[in-house]
Amino acid sequence: MAQWLTIIGIGEDGYGGLGQNAREALGRAETVFGGKRHLELLPSDIMAERIAWPMPFSDAYPMLRALRGQHVVVLASGDPMHFGMGATLTRFIEHDEMRILSAPSSFSLAAAAMGWPIQDLQLLSVHGRPVESLFKAFVPGARLLVLSNDGDTPAQVARMLSQSGFPSAHLTVLEHMGGGAEQRIEGVSGTWNHPRCADLNVLAVDCGVPTSSARAYSVLAGLPDEAFENDGQLTKRDIRAVTLAHLGPLPGELLWDVGAGCGSISIEWMRAHAACRALAIEANENRQGLILRNSRALGVPDLQIVCGGAPAALAGLAVPDAIFIGGGVTDEGVMQTCWQSLKPGGRLVANAVTIQSEVALVGWREVFGGDLTKLTVSHAQPLGSFDAWRAALPVTIYSVRKPD
Structure with missing residues (x-):
């Protein structure tokens, strides 16, 4: 179909700041959409019908599609393709049906x-x-x-x-x-x-120079444990860093964090890139509150919390690119449901601390392949007037990629 929709970036200088192409498009337009402020910037000799954006805004999409084939103009602030209307409309209208005339962005x-x-x-x-x-x-x-x-x-x-x-x-x-x-x-x-x-x-x-106690963290995996409010259900820093390395977040991918605890894995997944998405599945109401507070404090407030236990809570969720199971590998149906739900080519990573959960992962590997890694981490702690190594419980990490 020929281009019928023109998206015009307009600045504070209004109609006077528009180029000839934008003015000609407005002169041909039968309908002009825009915010009230944008529409008021147009001169009276623009004869097109003027429609202010509806509330909720999503109602505008069917209104625009209904006018397909007419000459329609959308007014947007500055550069429509940078956090703007053009970027939104490309999800609903084919690019070859649109013409985008940009102004300098804010x-x-x-x-x-x-x-x-x-x-x-x-x-x-x-x-x-x-x-x-x-x-x-x-x-x-x-x-x-x-x-x-x-x-x-x-x-x-x-x-x-x-x-x-x-x-x-x-x-x-x-x-x-x-x-x-x-x-x-x-x-x-x-x-x-x-x-x-x-x-x-x-x-x-x-931002300049912060105080010595500032909460400023790298986006690399392995935030300090104290960065997370938790009740003890926390994948510790060293194990978390290795776990996320196995998960390998990529821009735009979706993670299921099954049995999310305080949300440390899904939060660090989302911190890896602004386009990374995650669902934190957690049955405990108190831990759901921890996830919410941690996600906000660590800059990923868009983390979605799914309230409920696996496998029942997994029904109907968006198909994941990767799944992490931090607990529940021995619960009936959890591993099976996660594996069935995973995209072809997706990654599943599960951690085990108990002998029973490790046995379950060994059995799963025998059937589906994958890698097993056992990590033992020790920290120096006081012993009398000296220091000694104190070993944390060893953790077995199972990682596997689903065949395409």
């Missing part, structure tokens, strides 16, 4: 205003997303550009930085960039006392 304008090379920055958005996702980005010396959700976001981020041990982080709020109301507000997280900012803003953060 991030590009902010980087220019700050004099920061954009390739050295983390570009983040909390617009319609949990602000706790920023916790993962707070590391010494990091520079962040954050598309705010609203005018309260800068104060929220300042509090989060202070709580994380970054009270001297420098914040710059860039409001209405490129328009007549453009304004800049600056301050330090520990003493931030500015009133509510304009809803349309990008927040520039220079």
Whole structure:
């Protein structure tokens, strides 16, 4: 089908800042979709019907598809393909039916205003997303550009930085960039006392040097055990790092964390890449609360918690690319259901501490193949006036790839 939908990026300079191609598309349009603010930027001689985005926003998709074949324009802020409307619509409309006319993104304008090379920055958005996702980005010396959700976001981020041990982080709020109301507000997280900012803003953060007690962690597997609130049901750091190496998270993949405990495996899986997804399956209500708090504190608030025990709780879940079983390998039906649910080519990793669970993994390997690894970790601990090695319980790790 010919291109019938044109997505136009528009800035604070409004219609006057649009190029000739965008103006011609608007002149031909029969229908124009956009936010109320965007639609008000158009001159009166644009004769197309103007439709503000509905609530809930998902109602817009069938409305757009119903107009297929007409000349339709969608107005979006800045670059529609960077955290924007274009990126969303490509999931519902074929690319060859669309024409995308981009404007400078808010991030590009902010980087220019700050004099920061954009390739050295983390570009983040909390617009319609949990602000706790920023916790993962707070590391010494990091520079962040954050598309705010609203005018309260800068104060929220300042509090989060202070709580994380970054009270001297420098914040710059860039409001209405490129328009007549453009304004800049600056301050330090520990003493931030500015009133509510304009809803349309990008927040520039220079994390700087934290305090010695800052919660700043690598995205590599093996966070300190104390990073997780737990009740003792925790895959310990050294075992966790090796377990995640066997799981091998890749961008966009989905993990089932079966018997998730405090969520350490699924949280570290999601921290490996922003596109990694996970389902934490846990029957214990108290541990479900631990998973929720840990996921927020460690920057992956989108971790989904499935309340219930395996195998019953696994029915109907999205098909996983990888499965970790931290407990329950001897429970009837758990291993079988996980194996049947796993994608062809997917990875299954299971840990065992007891003799009975190890025997179950040995038996599974005899049938399906795979690798067995036994880890024994010792830590130096005081013994009188000296130190001695104290060995933790050995852990057997079974890993196997399902045939394609």
